[in-house]
Amino acid sequence: MGHRDGHGFVVRDDGQPDIYLPPNEMRAVLHRDRVRVRVVRHDRRGRPEGRVTEILQRSDAPIIGRLLFEHGVWLVAPEDKRYGQDVLIPKGATGAAQSGQVVVVELTEPPALYGQPVGRVKEVLGDIDDPGMEIEIAVRKYGVPHQFSEAAMAEARALPDKVRAVDRRGRIDLTDVPLVTIDGEDARDFDDAVYCEPARVGRGKGWRLLVAIADVSHYVRNGSPLDVDAYDRATSVYFPRRVIPMLPEKLSNGLCSLNPGVDRLCMVCDMLIDAKGQVQAYQFYPAVMHSHQRFTYTEVAAILQNTRGPLAQRHAALVPHLLHLHDVYRALLAAREARGAVDLETVETQIVCDEAGRIERIEPRTRTEAHRLIEEAMLAANVCAAEFIAAHHHPALYRVHERPAPDKLEVLREYLKAVGVTATLPDMPSPRDFQAIAKATAERPDAPQIHQMLLRSMQQAMYSPHNVGHFGLAFDAYTHFTSPIRRYPDLLVHRVIKALLKDERYHLPMLPTPGEAQAKLTKRLQERGASDAMQRTRGRPTNEVLGWEAAGLHCSANERRADEASRDVEAWLKCKYMRERLGEEFTGTVTAVTSFGLFVTLDALYVEGLVHITELGGEYFRYDERRQELRGERTGARFTLGSKVTVQVSRVDLDGRRIDFRLVRDAQMAVSEGRAVVAGEPAEFDEGDDGRGPVRRARRTERSTRAAGDGASDSGKRGGKKARAAAPGRAAVPATARSGAKPRAASPTGAQSASVLGPSARGRRGGRPRR
Known part of the structure; x- marks a missing residue:
């Protein structure tokens, strides 16, 4: 794995710590090459440094960059800076491309x-400022499949435009049931529809809840060209103003989408729920439905707030x-609270672009009762699907979320102790323990930061045939059933349920051979942090189980790939947005603290950038991992x-x-005078404090703060690291370079986590530069 600063890392097959490669060792290799290395030394912290002894396999991934003509030579400067060398292009190998x-x-x-790589121009994407260029770059940079095979398109074209009489056979007719879809304003594919009516459950009152999901499996047959392409993509990828769908548009926006006013095939989870929010009975069956209305979240929220308003009158029935x-x-929400599920609200933003693809504004997404209503209905259906499959002992893909790892728990304990949170976490914490801390600290002024650390301690959710439960949601069994248009695991779950309804067994199209596949899967489970519990559930896997493991790892990896590509495009757009604001001043909040500086998110624009440690003033700063702070040794000034x-x-x-900030003069003077800001309030220092004595706790005002989580990243690996900040006017030499640390450019909070809430879970970043 190359690094933009010229060095690199070897990611070991055995899952052990990465091996550092100095710049001179990176001359003959490129990012993504497979190599054999020999460890030649260890640094002062015991981290290995290696020497490349053999290049086993060259990466066949294409390189994207800008074509330049310099000093009579054509070359391409890679857009991905992890490729540390320009690519020479011989005369005549540029094709129709023009400079720039x-x-x-x-x-x-x-x-x-002693020689640079040589290549030829394979494809011309266009000029750097062309609308949508950032997406064209991202899909190729991350290897996102963006063109369907001709066989898949031919199969899609051969499908009917509407539901036929033959398709209705063996299905329940629900066309007279007023099912409705509730989605965002910009949604084009509608996976799910809902309907609810009062019902008697046992001797008490309750409800009958119907969750109807598009029956994609009826049209995408096992092992067909459409199925092969869908598996290759594994998920739809969402960018601002564009979607790379998992299925061709004829299916994703047409035949499979539960559009209003037309009949559609669906799979239904029909549930009876009692007054305590417990599902007392459920059944699955294929059906035909007719969406009676396409609602947006905004409309439903408005109707629920005012049932006599004009919008409610328009949809009175x-x-x-x-x-x-x-x-x-x-x-259902009461049941969620009773079982102790972790509920940490994250601040999510959306980018609003103009017709040319430029950012107009970045605004927070507002979650309404309508969002939560649909979320709870989908969770209930997903749990029923998982329980149904588990009860029949049929292999399938579960959505698993394991307990926090011991090392992350220890970091969290130290942080909570440092900020004065008295609640303790046992060695085997339950979701209820995390939720108790979240509730106990909800009124503190630093609640967002505490909840952020709670979320960072969580593991990533992933797909696996081994059901170890979902920690964050506090479910013993959980899967994804509700989005087969955009997620391949949901399509597999539909196929398994259909097979079970027919007393049959579903078989994956292709199964790996046990030998080599077993070794690779074991290695990848270790790399992805699979716990001992998951390893034990594997036992002696059969060829069938190996196939499901491979499918789970493939879908999990492609989910990460989609997240990374989306973040890359958003980062590109934000950089272009901020390029027009060079020199402007903004207020912001420190959202991550590392040994090499502070990551600050601007309050008004929701854009994050780095204040390097060399911008903090002329003194040494010590990084305290426990407190998540940088503290000046001379003045005691603290940033947390x-x-x-x-x-x-x-x-x-x-x-x-990358966006770089510098503290404005007033802030630098405050630091030099021994004043800093902690959790939004000015800190108070002992007179004559030289940074080594005790510092009195900052004064805080009591105020209610909405809990916000911000990522599943490590926020640093070192504690007590000393770093010197350059005085104004002096050369800004990265202080961490003097102590063997290697500052990374990417933000630790750039990888946010939604693993607690289900669909996605993002990667770990921060601390020692890894990628």
Whole structure:
């Protein structure tokens, strides 16, 4: 894995710590090459440094970059800075490309110790400022399949445009049931529809809740060209103003989408839920439905707030059903709280672009009762699907979320102790323990930072045939059933349920051979942090189980790939957005603290950038991992999570997706005078404190703060690291370089986690540079 600063890391097959490669060892290799290395030394912290002894396999991934003509030589500067060398293009190998255009390069000669790599232009993407260029780059940079095979398109074209009489056979007719879809304003594919009515459950009151999901499996047959392409993609990829769908548009936006006013095939989870929010009975069956209305979240929220308003009057026939949905939602929410599920609200943002693809504004997404209503209904259906499959002992893909790892728990304990949270976490914590801390600290002014650390301690959710439960949601069994248009695991779950309804067994199209596949899967489970519990559940896997493991790892990896590509595009757009604001000053909040500086998110723009440690003033700063703070040794000035600062946009690196801030003069003077800001309030220092004595706790005002989580990243690996900040006017030498640390450019909070809430879970970043 190359690094933009010229060095690299070897990611070991055995899952052991990465091996550092100095720049001279990276001359003959490129990012993504497979190599054999020999460890030649260890640094002061015991981290290995290696020497490449053999290049086992060259990466065949294309390189994307800008074609340049310099000093009579054509070359391509890679857009991904992890490729540390420019690619030489021989005369005549540039094709129709012109200087300055973005191109895709295929290597014809690999790099050598004293020679640059050589390649030819394979594809011309266009000019760097063309609308949508950032997406064209991302899909190729991350290897996202963006063109369907001709066989798949031919199969899609042969499908009917509407539901036929033959398709209705063996299905329950629900066309007279007023099912409705509730989605965002910009949604184009509708996976799910809902309906609720009061019902008697046992001797008490309850509800009958129907969750109807598009029956994609009826049209995408096992092992067909459409199925092969869908498996290769594994998920739809969402960018601002564009979607790379898992299925061709004829299916995703047409035949499979539960559009209003037309009949559609669906799979139904029909549930009876009691007054306590417990599912007392459920059944699955194929059906034909007719969506009676396409609602948006905004519309449903408005109707629930004012059932006599103009919008409610316009949909008077459907308002009672929406009220029933709201009633069952409140019961399900009570059940969620009773089982102790972790509920940490994250601040999510959306980018609003103009017609040319430029950012107009970045705004937070507002979660309404309508969002939560649909979320709880989908969770209930997903749990029923998992229980149904588990009861029949049929292999399938579960959505598993394991307990926090011991090392992350220890970091969390130290942090909670440092900030004065008295609650303790046992060695085997339950979701209820995390939720108790979240509730106990909800009124503290530093609640967002505490909840952020709670979320960072969580593991990533993934797909696996081994059901070890979902920690964050506090479910013994959980899977994904509700989005087969955009997630391949959901399509597999549908196929398994259909097979079980027919007393049959579903078989994956292709199964690996046990030998080599077993070794690779074991290695990848270790790399992805699979716990001992998951390893024990594997036992002696059969060929069938190996196939499901391979499918789970493939879907999990492609989910991460989609997240990374989406974040890359958002980072590109934000950099272009901030390039027009160079020199402007903004207030912001410290959202991550590392040994090499502070990551600050601007309050008004929701854009994150780095204040390097060399910008903090002329003294040494010590990084305290326990407190998540940088503290000046001379003045005792402290910067911690939640600190309020005023920064100036000093540099924007579009290619590196990097925004640099500097503290404005007033803030620098405050630091030099021994004043800093902690969790939004000015800190108070002992007179004559030289940074080594005790520092009195900052004064805080009592105020209610909405809990916000911000990522599943490590926020640093070292504690007590000393770093010197350059005085104004002096050369800014990264202090961490003097102590053997290697500052990374990417933000630790750039990888946010949604693993607690189900669909996605993002990667770990921060601390020692790894990628």
